[in-house]
Structures are given as structure tokens and as C-alpha cells.
Amino acid sequence: MTEETIKTEALMSEKRVFNPPKKIAENANIVDWEAALKRGEEDLEGFWEDAAKELEWFGKWDKVLDDSGKPFYKWFTGAKCNIVHNALDRHIKTPLKGKVAIIAEAEDGKVRKFTYAQLHKEVCKFANVLKSLGIKKGDRVAIYMPNIPEIAIAMLATVKIGAIHSVVFAGYGEGALKIRIEDAEAKIIVCADGVGRGGKKINLKDTVDKAVAQCPAIKKTIVVKNAGLDVDMANCAWYHELMETASDKCETERMDSEDILYILYTSGTTGKPKGVIHVHGGYMVGVNRTLRWVFDIKPQDIFWCAADPGWVTGHSYIVYGPLLAGTTTLMYEGHPTYPDPGRMWDIIERHSVTILYTAPTMIRMLMGLGDEWPKKHDLNTLRLLGSVGEPINPEAWMWYYKNVGGERCPIMDTWWQTETGMFMLTPTPQTPLKPGSATKPFPGVQAKIVDNDGKEVETGKGGHLAITTPWPAMLRTVYKNPERYKKTYWQEVPGGMYISGDIARKDEDGYFWVQGRSDDVLKIAGHRIGTAEIESAFVSHKAVAEAAVIGIPDEVKGETGKAFVILKKGFAGNAELVEDLKKHVRKELGPLAIIDSIKFVGSLPKTRSGKIMRRVLKARELGLDEGDTSALVD
Numbered sequence: 001m002t003e004e005t006i007k008t009e010a011l012m013s014e015k016r017v018f019n020p021p022k023k024i025a026e027n028a029n030i031v032d033w034e035a036a037l038k039r040g041e042e043d044l045e046g047f048w049e050d051a052a053k054e055l056e057w058f059g060k061w062d063k064v065l066d067d068s069g070k071p072f073y074k075w076f077t078g079a080k081c082n083i084v085h086n087a088l089d090r091h092i093k094t095p096l097k098g099k100v101a102i103i104a105e106a107e108d109g110k111v112r113k114f115t116y117a118q119l120h121k122e123v124c125k126f127a128n129v130l131k132s133l134g135i136k137k138g139d140r141v142a143i144y145m146p147n148i149p150e151i152a153i154a155m156l157a158t159v160k161i162g163a164i165h166s167v168v169f170a171g172y173g174e175g176a177l178k179i180r181i182e183d184a185e186a187k188i189i190v191c192a193d194g195v196g197r198g199g200k201k202i203n204l205k206d207t208v209d210k211a212v213a214q215c216p217a218i219k220k221t222i223v224v225k226n227a228g229l230d231v232d233m234a235n236c237a238w239y240h241e242l243m244e245t246a247s248d249k250c251e252t253e254r255m256d257s258e259d260i261l262y263i264l265y266t267s268g269t270t271g272k273p274k275g276v277i278h279v280h281g282g283y284m285v286g287v288n289r290t291l292r293w294v295f296d297i298k299p300q301d302i303f304w305c306a307a308d309p310g311w312v313t314g315h316s317y318i319v320y321g322p323l324l325a326g327t328t329t330l331m332y333e334g335h336p337t338y339p340d341p342g343r344m345w346d347i348i349e350r351h352s353v354t355i356l357y358t359a360p361t362m363i364r365m366l367m368g369l370g371d372e373w374p375k376k377h378d379l380n381t382l383r384l385l386g387s388v389g390e391p392i393n394p395e396a397w398m399w400y401y402k403n404v405g406g407e408r409c410p411i412m413d414t415w416w417q418t419e420t421g422m423f424m425l426t427p428t429p430q431t432p433l434k435p436g437s438a439t440k441p442f443p444g445v446q447a448k449i450v451d452n453d454g455k456e457v458e459t460g461k462g463g464h465l466a467i468t469t470p471w472p473a474m475l476r477t478v479y480k481n482p483e484r485y486k487k488t489y490w491q492e493v494p495g496g497m498y499i500s501g502d503i504a505r506k507d508e509d510g511y512f513w514v515q516g517r518s519d520d521v522l523k524i525a526g527h528r529i530g531t532a533e534i535e536s537a538f539v540s541h542k543a544v545a546e547a548a549v550i551g552i553p554d555e556v557k558g559e560t561g562k563a564f565v566i567l568k569k570g571f572a573g574n575a576e577l578v579e580d581l582k583k584h585v586r587k588e589l590g591p592l593a594i595i596d597s598i599k600f601v602g603s604l605p606k607t608r609s610g611k612i613m614r615r616v617l618k619a620r621e622l623g624l625d626e627g628d629t630s631a632l633v634d
């Protein structure tokens, strides 16, 4: 195929359909996709009850779905369980005991492997460490670590004893970390001294120290020696020293199905992130069923979700999902193009990876580095590919399909969110694919495109992507803020539907095409970050009076931020200040908040009530129609 034909095909993508290879479709875990869709529609509760029966419970549910307090839905009420029992304990009574659960590769090439039995022991030990430090059921444990097995061990150990983890992505800066520790009222933080990335050792402990200094509720910092850095250990304990004397036997706590499993903060439209709450029962059912059906987990699979455990993708599909499914999950700590652009392909070849799940940003970046890199490696073990985090443009889809998947691996473009916990719109290995479309809702999920009044829009027209029936892995609330939960997700549009915050359309085959966010949330390199959060980082700088941030399209990263800044009296908007502001935002939020440019302005477009109209700024910046500006003051 020439470049030109790929381009033309991509443009015709809405018409072009890729059928999954017969061999894959016929042997899929999902027996009949169409029938499953129908079943999910006709018998939602029966469908999810069947999925629940694939797991072990300490006590059975009275009800599958309790909608009496909607939108505070409950699933499998009355049941007793613990996700860690299903992810670990039950496996070590089977031949899975000796199977590799985690393959971990560091940037320097060092590989560590943990069998299910070994992982179980480590988790029991760390659970006992937490207990010895006074952590009890319901307590919050903050975790700030790179993509290393200890992050999974810390998460699982916390949950084993009934405590709640709040993982903060280790790329976040001290300001972002502090807000999250504070809101969760965490008592302990588990971190690493540093991380190896791009040939350098990056210190994480300093960031933790600065954040913890402002969080008196933290009683202890536990530090994993990962990068071999010389760090200050005042009021800290080394992980390996605590583990040395810990017993490797620990009972798993019996939890209610609706007990909190974890808090994961995500950006919204205000400066304060939302603590999304997931619970044991429904989450494990949703994650287990979606992973087994979409990525079609088979006994011989080596599953690589090349995300970070600090995001929901990592929670659901690096840690919990793969372990629930009893498969082998791969964790790579380093930079994807270090020491050369073939690193990812090299990892796939050396570990015989069968399923690769990554983000469009990564695909576009690797595509830009040239076809020769994947060609240098044997990628024949790959059977399925996946994409998540942003809409995948058809060009990137085609490149991935052809150069990575060798035109034999279907691409699972999975649309979902921190809030949904599990895949929502997604193909399965039996679904005819259209590049750029996440296809249809997963069986047992119902979605619609609606207008501002909650009415379904015509085929082909854009609107809010709404989920119209509850699903087991749904968020239960926003931590300590049930009002925000109701308002943000259920009341913006009438009709009692879950409003995702995304804009999408549906084509005549019923396929969904997600276009992007409808709110002030950016997706920079697949990372979700609120403009309000970036703006408050700007305003915390001494020179800044006011700031507005908008997203600017970027070919590789999807979006980057552009800031409009009003300075306080006495400050001059020069190049030096631009650099200083960029540094400041980086320190507060971390390198993920990429500010491409900063413009100093005298005023910002606002509504009469003083709200900044970012939409107007964006339209002016991109030369688009400004739309309705009647609310504009100036």
C-alpha cells in the first residue's frame, strides 16, 4: 500500500470496514457479539449477574442493582467480597500459582518477574507492614510511584486489609500532590526515591517531601529504593527494611460489595480535582468482564497496557483486570524511546507480548519516528492491539494496524473514563472495525447522543455522549462531595442520564465517533487536565493577577495549553518571566501540564458574572466562529 492509498482510505474511513480475522473472531471469549448486545439490552441485570458469577464472593447478593437512591446506584447489594481475593488469593489454589503475574522491566534493561504465588506473598507482607503502622479498614493510603511492581503491591496490600488507596500519578508536581493527599486525608504515603527515565534518574522523593510538609495528617512516608538516590529519610522508612521482618501471611478483609476500593482524582471544570470513588463488587465485575471479552485473554497471553498505574487505565488494566483474569501483565518503567525509538518493539519481541494497549499520542509519536523501527523487530506474537485516551485519527490507526499489527491484529479502540472504571464504547474481536470509531457500547451498556434538552439527536449530528443505564463499575460518588457528583454527571442535561462531558456523533450503522470534550478539560498527550487547575497554578505565581488557559491542537500530543495572562502591577511581561512562569506551572502540576505559549494581555473576555469565556479566546486563537457572544461584557 502506498502512502497515498492509506491517506485516501483514511479519509473514507467512515465507509471502510475492517473485519476481524476469522480465526480470532471464531475463537473469541465472547461467543456472539450481536447476541450479547441483545441480551444486555433485554436483560441488563441478568447479563451483569452472569458476569458476577465468574468471580468468587464470600457471601451472595440480595439484589443485582439497587436504583432506589439514584443517581447513587448500588450493585450486588448485601454481597461480601474483596477484589484482592479474586485477583490473587483464589489463583494460588490453582495451577496459576506458578504462572508469572508481573513482568517488570526497568529502563536499564533489568527484568524482574513475580509469579502469582510470589506476588501474593509480597502483598501479604506489605499488608502486614501497613497494619503495623496502624492502617485499618477505611483508612486512606496515598501512593506516588513510578510504573514498578511495588506500586501494584502497595495498591493490593492496602485493599487486602480493607483500606482505600489514592494513587497520584508520579508525574504530578508538589501542588497537585498536596491537594490530593489533603482531600483524601491520607495517613501514610508510599513512594519511591526516584525513577529512571530517558537515561536520567529523576528524584520523586523531593516532591513528596515538599507536599508532605504541608500535610500534617501524614504520619509516615514509606520509600521504595528504586533509583538508588541519596534522599532525606527523616520520618520515613525504607520499604525493603519494613518488608524484611513482615510475615507473609495475611487474611483478606471481608468487604461489603459497596465498600470503597479506591479514590482516584481527576480534573474537572474547577481548580479542585474530583475524587472519583470506585467500590469492590461492581468494579471487579465490570473490569473482569470487559478485559476478558475485549482483549480476549487466553492462557498464553502476555498483556501489555503501556499506560501508567497512576491513571485509571493503569488501575483497571495494568493491575486489577489482568490479575483478575489470571494473565501476565507487563510493566515498563522507562521512556518509550530510550535508548532508541525501537524500545517498545524490542520489549514486545523479547517478552513475546501478545496484546498491546496504548494511547494515540504514543502511536503518533512512534509513527513520526519512522516505519523502520517496528520493522527491525519480530512483532509476530502480537494478536490484538488497543487504543485509549483520545480519539485516534484514522492515519494513526492505519499506521498502527499496518506497521505494528502486520494487518492481522484488530484494534480495540476503547472509549471510557476515570468515572466509568471500565470500557464503555468498544469493539470486541468479533466487531467489524472503522478506523477512528470506538464502535458500539459494550454489551450491558446503553449510550445515546443527546442535545442540551436531553433529546436524542439525529444520526450524524453531534451532541453529548450520554450513558442511559447504570453499569457495575460506575463511580459511586465524588469523595466527600455527593452534590458535585449529582450536579456534574446527572443534572447538566435533563433526563436522568450520565453525561460524560464528551461530544460525539453516531453514524447510520450505530457506530459512535467521539470528538472530544465539551467542557474545559484538556487532553495533553492523553493526560486529562483541567484548564482551571492550570490557571490556579498560574495565579499562585507572584506576578500573575489572572490567567485563562485554552487547548491548542497539536499533531502529536492531541492538545497543548496556551495561557493568556494578566500581570500584577509592577511586573513586566518579558521572555524571562515567560520561562519563570512555565517553570512554576511545571513545579506545581508536573511536566504533564505542557504550556506551549504564554501571551500577556490587558483583559480577558468575560461574562457579566465574571466567568472567563475560554470558548471566545479559543475561537479567536484558531480563527473560528466565536458563536454566541451576547453574554460577553467587553
Ligand code: WTA
Binding pocket: 266, 311, 312, 313, 387, 388, 389, 390, 391, 392, 413, 414, 415, 416, 417, 418, 419, 438, 500, 501, 502, 514, 515, 516, 517, 523, 526, 527, 528
Ligand atoms: C477521552 C481514560 C476518544 C474522552 C480511560 C474521555 C477517548 C476522557 C477515548 C477520559 C477513546 C478516552 N476515544 N476519546 N477511545 N478514551 N477518551 O478519565 O475525552 O483519563 O472523556 O480516562 O478521555 O479520560 P480519563
